[in-house]
Amino acid sequence: MRASAAARGASGRNDKKRMPRIRQQNVLAAQWTPNGGALGAPDLTIADNQVFGANVFSPAIQRQRLPKDVFRRLQQTLARGEALDTSLADAVALAMKEWALERGATHYTHWFQPLTGSTAEKHDSFYAPTGEGTALAEFSGKELIQGEPDASSFPTGGIRATFEARGYTAWDPTSPAFILENPNGALLCIPTAFASWTGEALDHKIPLLRSMDALSKSAIRALRLFGDAGAQRVFTTVGPEQEYFLIDEQYFFERPDLITTGRTLFGAKPPKGHELDDHYFGSIPERILACMLETERELAKLGVPVKTRHNEVAPNQYEIAPVFENSNVGSDHQQLTMQLMQNVARRYRLACLLHEKPFAGVNGSGKHNNWSMGTDTGENLLDPGETPHENLQFLFFCAAVIQAVNKHQALLRASIASAGQDHRLGANEAPPAIISIFLGAELERVFGAIERGEVGESTPGSFLGLGTPVLPPLPLHGGDRNRTSPFAFTGNKFEFRALGSSQSLSLPNTVLNTIVAEAIDELADQLEGEVKAGKDLEAALPPILKRSYAANKQIIFGGDNYSEDWHAEAERRGLLNLRATPDALPHLVAEDTVALFSSYGVLSERELESRYEVFLEQYVTRLNIEAETAASIARTMLLPAAARHVAVLRQAELPELVAESEALLAEFTAAIKKLENANLSENQPHDDLLEHAEYMRDTVIPAMSATRTAADKLEKVVADDLWPLPKYSEILFIK
Numbered sequence: 001m002r003a004s005a006a007a008r009g010a011s012g013r014n015d016k017k018r019m020p021r022i023r024q025q026n027v028l029a030a031q032w033t034p035n036g037g038a039l040g041a042p043d044l045t046i047a048d049n050q051v052f053g054a055n056v057f058s059p060a061i062q063r064q065r066l067p068k069d070v071f072r073r074l075q076q077t078l079a080r081g082e083a084l085d086t087s088l089a090d091a092v093a094l095a096m097k098e099w100a101l102e103r104g105a106t107h108y109t110h111w112f113q114p115l116t117g118s119t120a121e122k123h124d125s126f127y128a129p130t131g132e133g134t135a136l137a138e139f140s141g142k143e144l145i146q147g148e149p150d151a152s153s154f155p156t157g158g159i160r161a162t163f164e165a166r167g168y169t170a171w172d173p174t175s176p177a178f179i180l181e182n183p184n185g186a187l188l189c190i191p192t193a194f195a196s197w198t199g200e201a202l203d204h205k206i207p208l209l210r211s212m213d214a215l216s217k218s219a220i221r222a223l224r225l226f227g228d229a230g231a232q233r234v235f236t237t238v239g240p241e242q243e244y245f246l247i248d249e250q251y252f253f254e255r256p257d258l259i260t261t262g263r264t265l266f267g268a269k270p271p272k273g274h275e276l277d278d279h280y281f282g283s284i285p286e287r288i289l290a291c292m293l294e295t296e297r298e299l300a301k302l303g304v305p306v307k308t309r310h311n312e313v314a315p316n317q318y319e320i321a322p323v324f325e326n327s328n329v330g331s332d333h334q335q336l337t338m339q340l341m342q343n344v345a346r347r348y349r350l351a352c353l354l355h356e357k358p359f360a361g362v363n364g365s366g367k368h369n370n371w372s373m374g375t376d377t378g379e380n381l382l383d384p385g386e387t388p389h390e391n392l393q394f395l396f397f398c399a400a401v402i403q404a405v406n407k408h409q410a411l412l413r414a415s416i417a418s419a420g421q422d423h424r425l426g427a428n429e430a431p432p433a434i435i436s437i438f439l440g441a442e443l444e445r446v447f448g449a450i451e452r453g454e455v456g457e458s459t460p461g462s463f464l465g466l467g468t469p470v471l472p473p474l475p476l477h478g479g480d481r482n483r484t485s486p487f488a489f490t491g492n493k494f495e496f497r498a499l500g501s502s503q504s505l506s507l508p509n510t511v512l513n514t515i516v517a518e519a520i521d522e523l524a525d526q527l528e529g530e531v532k533a534g535k536d537l538e539a540a541l542p543p544i545l546k547r548s549y550a551a552n553k554q555i556i557f558g559g560d561n562y563s564e565d566w567h568a569e570a571e572r573r574g575l576l577n578l579r580a581t582p583d584a585l586p587h588l589v590a591e592d593t594v595a596l597f598s599s600y601g602v603l604s605e606r607e608l609e610s611r612y613e614v615f616l617e618q619y620v621t622r623l624n625i626e627a628e629t630a631a632s633i634a635r636t637m638l639l640p641a642a643a644r645h646v647a648v649l650r651q652a653e654l655p656e657l658v659a660e661s662e663a664l665l666a667e668f669t670a671a672i673k674k675l676e677n678a679n680l681s682e683n684q685p686h687d688d689l690l691e692h693a694e695y696m697r698d699t700v701i702p703a704m705s706a707t708r709t710a711a712d713k714l715e716k717v718v719a720d721d722l723w724p725l726p727k728y729s730e731i732l733f734i735k
């Protein structure tokens with residue numbers, strides 16, 4: 001395997017006589033040894049070959065390694081979601097260090113999630129020279145608990161303007177530490193939060209943790225009304241389905257647009273797309289499967305419970321999904337998954353594309369955020385359950401989600417907004433930018449009956465299912481499906497399908513947790529009032545659900561979300577259609593958002609403003625990079641190719657074709673000029689970030705599109721050996 005791959009690298013791959021010099025060098029640079037570390041199958045019936053969690057400082061490892069009372073106190077603290085007793089830290093640090101050294105770690109890092117959306121790490125050696133020619137491993141509670149990376153280079157938005165830039169990282173003991181392996185060493189990663197010295201969250205983890213606390217408090221309060229005295233904490237859960245592309249890395253390195261922007265800025269529609277439906281759930285190509293298997297094995301070592309894999313709709317598009325975990329750990333694991341997918345792909349000479357829309361005209365990639373709430377006693381609050389009492393409780397929590405999503409549709413939309421997402425949401429691709437909920441026919445019927453008063457005080461027996469049931473049975477797992485809905489009930493969870501493939505899960509889940517916490521409290525207030533006034537729960541709840549559903553049912557939609565009809569219907573209903581990022585982001589700092597987040601202590605006004613600013617800045621910057629890359633490729637690669645082609649035609653004395661190509665060239669040249677003009681810094685508004693973002697949306701994006709349209713026409717006529725970019729028909733179909 002190694003030999004043949006190496007041989008391929010030496011002969012086939014380097015034979016690029018026609019390729020421009022720079023591209024040749026790119027391709028050379030891309031030629032890694034395909035070490036395929038996982039090749040060769042271990043015997044999985046031997047216990048030692050099971051790698052799951054092997055590199056995780058898990059509760060099981062902690063039990064083995066920590067003094068009994070330390071372990072017990074740590075677990076108690078974590079289970080209750082309480083602040084950590086710092087006296088525990090030294091003992092934990094010692095055990096963690098010994099474990100990590102045994103596994104070959106030489107360095108440790110506080111692993112955190114700044115507002116860039118990716119993860120950050122700064123490695124520190126365990127060893128410090130003692131001056132006597134020896135070295136000691138140095139890592140105590142102090143190093144475990146807190147680090148001080150220089151925060152000044154991370155995006156902090158408004159917070160940087162008013163406060164000093166210093167920040168610190170703080171150990172998150174609720175997400176287990178893990179070891180990242182490298183062929184030449186290993187690194188202990190300690191999941192941490194990242195905050196300013198003034199206590200503001202500079203990352204995505206802190207607000208997520210705060211939102212989980214908020215939801216737990218509200219849900220526990222509601223559960224008490226339903227007579228549940230046992231549950232102490234409610235965890236939100238997340239199981240993300242991640243879509244991605246795998247392409248041969250040669251094409252990746254031959255395309256400056258993929259390298260710098262993650263998507264192709266040019267490329268004519270290939271003769272074959274996914275029309276034959278021959279890719280979805282198709283048999284997975286051997287090289288791809290090999291890559292997936294190794295990725296999954298690496299993820300298993302890190303305790304990421306990968307469950308499913310399959311081909312997606314578009315050619316060379318795939319999906320990976322884990323078993324769900326609590327939102328914090330699930331979201332950390334998602335970041336790791338994205339990172340490892342990209343790393344392992346290179347071992348197979350593949351490039352993993354996580355961009356939301358790597359190829360125009362081809363399905364983009366999203367992330368389905370399966371979300372639910374579960375008690376520490378093991379009950380899923382969005383599971384209809386079997387007894388009438390469980391059903392009442394289920395309907396209560398379900399109504400809260402409906403109410404929350406309707407009230408805060410704009411905020412949910414804002415939480416998933418990015419330059420990459422604008423090619424999916426709001427463009428002609430699912431899911432649309434309009435947020436709506438799919439309940440499924442059965443559950444919609446149940447809420448319909450409640451709304452019509454067919455159940456209520458007068459018929460408590462029937463509501464409880466004791467007499468003749470008026471209610472149809474509640475949907476059990478796997479109710480009917482609607483693939484086009486951005487927010488669908490899928491049997492025992494809601495699936496927020498509008499996330500972008502490259503996105504961190506943290507913000508959308510922070511929003512989801514917080515808005516649902518608020519709705520639970522609003523409904524619980526009413527229920528508590530009625531119960532205190534002497535009504536029993538069964539009689540008190542239906543009118544509350546009825547009011548809530550009637551007020552919020554405009555958000556329910558079971559039809560085709562892609563259709564034009566729905567856009568018109570949604571407008572009639574008064575639902576928001578926030579097409580582009582600059583339309584959505586202002587809702588992050590809207591009055592009701594600020595009020596909601598501050599009353600639940602999840603994000604302060606300043607923290608929200610800083611996020612708003614950071615996200616707008618990212619939008620502008622990303623588009624700027626795209627537009628400059630597009631202009632540069634157009635002028636320095638495509639235009640010369642087209643001009644050479646015209647010369648060839650002229651030499652061949654083909655006046656008709658010369659005229660045709662010259663006309664296209666003229667269109668292309670004009671478009672390039674316009675794009676270059678739009679890109680000039682002096683032509684862009686710099687006083688106001690939102691205005692700048694709107695300029696990118698209204699002037700730069702159309703100029704890029706026009707350039708692309710002209711280039712794609714040229715791609716179809718210019719001699720193939722002159723065209724400098726690999727084409728969609730190659731990139732998407734060679735595996």
Ligand code: ADP
Nearest residue numbers: 237238239240321322323324370371372490493
């Ligand atoms: P489907 O999308 O067809 O319902 P699955 O049942 O396999 O497929 O679920 C897809 C994803 O939903 C998986 O990642 C799974 O872990 C996750 N999931 C299942 N139950 C829950 C839950 N209670 N909370 C969060 N995610 C869940």
Ligand code: MG
Nearest residue numbers: 241368490495
């Ligand atoms: Mg699903």
